[in-house]
Each structure stands twice: as structure tokens, then as C-alpha cells.
Amino acid sequence: MAVKELVALEKCLGLNSGKYSSRAQGAGKIPVLQTNKGPSLVGLSTIASHLVKEAKKEELLGSTAEEKAIVQQWLEYRISYIDRASSKEDIRNVLNDLNHYLKDKVFVAGNTVTLADILIYYGLHPVITGLSVQEKETYINVSRWFSHIQNYPGIRQHLPSLVFIKNRIYASNH
Amino acid sequence: MGFGDLKSPAGLKVLNEFLADKSYIEGYVPSQADVAVFDALSGAPPADLFHALRWYNHIKSYEKQKSSLPGVKKPLGNYGPVNIEDTTGSTAKDTKEEDDDDDIDLFGSDDEEENEESKRVREERLAQYEAKKSKKPALIAKSSILLDVKPWDDETDMAKLEECVRSIQMEGLVWGASKLVPVGYGIKKLQIQCVVEDDKVGTDVLEENITAFEDFVQSMDVAAFNKI
Numbered sequence: 001m002a003v004k005e006l007v008a009l010e011k012c013l014g015l016n017s018g019k020y021s022s023r024a025q026g027a028g029k030i031p032v033l034q035t036n037k038g039p040s041l042v043g044l045s046t047i048a049s050h051l052v053k054e055a056k057k058e059e060l061l062g063s064t065a066e067e068k069a070i071v072q073q074w075l076e077y078r079i080s081y082i083d084r085a086s087s088k089e090d091i092r093n094v095l096n097d098l099n100h101y102l103k104d105k106v107f108v109a110g111n112t113v114t115l116a117d118i119l120i121y122y123g124l125h126p127v128i129t130g131l132s133v134q135e136k137e138t139y140i141n142v143s144r145w146f147s148h149i150q151n152y153p154g155i156r157q158h159l160p161s162l163v164f165i166k167n168r169i170y171a172s173n174h
Numbered sequence: 175m176g177f178g179d180l181k182s183p184a185g186l187k188v189l190n191e192f193l194a195d196k197s198y199i200e201g202y203v204p205s206q207a208d209v210a211v212f213d214a215l216s217g218a219p220p221a222d223l224f225h226a227l228r229w230y231n232h233i234k235s236y237e238k239q240k241s242s243l244p245g246v247k248k249p250l251g252n253y254g255p256v257n258i259e260d261t262t263g264s265t266a267k268d269t270k271e272e273d274d275d276d277d278i279d280l281f282g283s284d285d286e287e288e289n290e291e292s293k294r295v296r297e298e299r300l301a302q303y304e305a306k307k308s309k310k311p312a313l314i315a316k317s318s319i320l321l322d323v324k325p326w327d328d329e330t331d332m333a334k335l336e337e338c339v340r341s342i343q344m345e346g347l348v349w350g351a352s353k354l355v356p357v358g359y360g361i362k363k364l365q366i367q368c369v370v371e372d373d374k375v376g377t378d379v380l381e382e383n384i385t386a387f388e389d390f391v392q393s394m395d396v397a398a399f400n401k402i
Binding site: 103104105106110111140143144145147148151152164 | 194195196197201202224227228229231232235236
């Protein structure tokens with residue numbers, strides 16, 4: 001999963017495909033990138049950050065110090081909360097967190113797309129796929145952000161585009 | 175289309191609702207559509223309209239490259255939810271007329287704020303109509319029926335058959351002219367006209383009574399049925 005995601009990210013950044021493997025760590029698997037120079041890189045956000053620098057698209061890590069911090073924070077969130085969400089309760093908490101956070105934001109950090117948007121989008125894709133129309137409307141801010149990111153040129157890659165419709169039949173309470 | 179008056183709280187509310195599931199006014203990138211709506215606002219929306227405020231802050235970040243954003247600026251009335259009428263008056267005259275054709279609200283009344291005067295006039299007319307209706311004598315619904323009565327064979331006495339049929343007396347039933355129509359092989363059927371009051375006589379009852387003369391009548395059909 002994580003390896004597939006990194007390949008998509010490479011394509012999105014316009015890089016050639018690297019050599020990946022995955023290593024079991026604890027309950028899950030973490031991706032490993034074998035680079036030409038130096039030791040191999042371990043972990044999703046480490047590799048992703050490396051790829052961004054490789055592609056010379058540093059603005060994806062945030063343009064101000066504050067944005068950089070926010071991007072790092074959400075990359076961490078992606079790994080420690082979204083990837084480890086195992087029960088329905090965990091998923092609901094993640095969605096609630098994000099729904100609240102995205103209420104006044106178009107992108108996760110700042111006013112441009114960042115690595116945090118891309119990786120959270122990849123991480124949430126299977127979760128959002130499983131949501132009902134009604135749930136999608138409950139997490140309206142997540143839905144809006146998600147459909148925005150999936151329509152952002154180059155990000156979606158192989159993932160199927162999900163449909164969001166605003167149902168006006170029942171009263172929404174967001 | 176349109177948001178109504180974007181300087182009023184109602185217009186802002188429409189904008190807020192519209193932006194709940196959208197990041198931009200049109201599509202997925204900032205465009206002149208956003209600039210047009212942005213410019214129409216008098217300032218940042220209030221904090222409780224967080225969708226509108228989020229969008230406002232986001233578009234504000236494009237301030238410097240405002241003119242280089244893609245798209246062509248259209249009149250304000252061309253943006254926003256489809257079911258809201260444009261009140262900005264910015265749409266060109268001809269497009270407005272077109273809109274009128276499209277926006278027929280089938281379920282809404284055309285003037286929601288009915289004033290006292292029109293209400294009074296309407297009630298007056300209603301009363302007049304009621305009075306007129308009560309004066310009119312109730313119409314009795316009648317039907318003219320043409321019956322085909324068929325005998326068993328050519329030996330059936332048609333005069334006797336007609337006599338039998340005409341002997342049926344019911345309230346609201348009047349027998350009319352009759353004639354014998356040849357069917358073939360010397361057999362003739364009786365065609366007889368009658369006028370009935372719909373409420374009192376039904377064709378079922380009629381058929382039952384006529385076919386009761388089983389010695390003469392083989393079957394009976396309604397050839398024609400006309401409301402008078």
C-alpha cells in the first residue's frame with residue numbers, strides 16, 4: 001500500500017521510479033527506498049520528503065516556517081492516526097478531527113497544495129471509498145477538501161475518482 | 175442563478191451554503207469567477223459563515239495574481255446556485271428574459287407576500303362564485319343508451335319480445351324508438367333506444383331485467399352509450 005502510494009507520488013512529481021521494498025515493523029509494514037548514494041531510507045514520510053526534495057519541489061513542504069511545521073505535523077498524523085486506524089471508532093475520530101480542522105481551510109497547510117494534502121489524500125482514499133452518501137455529507141469539510149484534491153492535476157494517479165453529491169432531501173447538520 | 179445581494183446577510187448565507195461542498199465558485203482551481211464574487215463582497219464574511227469565510231481568506235491569498243487567474247469574468251448573476259433568482263441586476267437584459275422562461279417554479283405561488291387588498295378581492299370572488307353555484311339547479315345526469323337485444327332464432331316472436339322489453343318499468347327509465355335489424359339467416363335483432371337517469375338506472379340492472387325473459391331473449395348488448 002505505502003509503496004504503491006510512493007510510486008504514485010513519484011509520478012505526480014515527475015520522477016523516475018525508485019527501488020522499493022517493504023520491511024515489517026511492529027504490526028504493519030513500512031516502505032524502504034534504496035537510494036544510489038548512502039544508506040536506504042525508511043518510512044513513508046521520510047521517503048516522501050526525500051522525493052519532494054529530489055524533484056526540487058520544496059514548496060510542497062510548506063513555504064513559510066509555520067507552514068513547514070504544519071506539513072510535518074500532518075505527515076505525522078497520517079502515519080500515527082490514519083494508518084493505524086483499525087476500528088470504526090478510530091476512523092470516525094480521524095474524520096471528525098479532519099472535518100473540524102478543514103472547516104476554515106482549503107488546503108491542509110497554507111493556500112497551496114502541500115505534501116500533507118497529497119499523503120492524507122492517499123491515506124484516506126480507502127476510508128472515503130467506504131463511506132455512504134450520508135456519511136460523506138456529515139463530514140462535509142473532508143468531502144469538499146477530498147474532491148478538491150482528487151481534482152488537483154497530477155495527484156489522483158491510479159486511484160478511482162470518488163463521487164460527492166450534496167443531498168438536499170434531508171436536513172444536514174454540519 | 176446568483177447569490178442575491180452579496181452585501182446583505184441573506185446573500186452571504188446563500189454563498190456560505192453554496193461553498194459548503196466547494197472550494198471555489200467554479201471548478202477546482204481559482205478563476206475569474208472567484209474574483210467576480212470576491213469583488214462583490216464588501217468585506218470578509220462574519221465568522222459564523224465559516225464556509226464563506228474560508229473561501230474568502232483563500233481567494234484573498236491570490237490577491238496579487240488576481241488578474242492572471244484563468245477564465246473570463248461574467249456578470250455576477252451567472253454564478254452560484256441555480257435555484258436562486260438573480261437580484262443583482264447585473265445580468266444582461268436578454269439573458270434575464272431567458273432565465274424567466276427556465277425558472278418556472280411549479281410548486282410555488284407567484285407572489286408570496288400576498289397583500290391585504292388582493293386577499294380581500296379573492297375572498298369576495300370566492301363568495302360570489304359560491305352564491306352562483308348554489309342558485310343553479312342541480313343537473314340530473316342522463317344517458318341515452320342504444321340496446322341490441324338478440325332473439326334465440328328466426329322463430330322468436332319479435333313483437334312479443336319488444337313488448338316484453340318495453341314492459342320493464344323503472345324509475346328514471348324511458349323507452350324510445352325501436353327497430354328490427356336483420357342479422358342474417360332471417361334472424362332479426364331488436365334495436366331499442368332508451369334514456370336513463372345515471373343515478374337510478376345502471377346498464378347492469380337493465381341487462382339483468384331484459385335477459386330475464388329467457389324465452390325470447392338470447393343476449394343483450396349495449397350498442398351505444400351517450401351522456402346527455
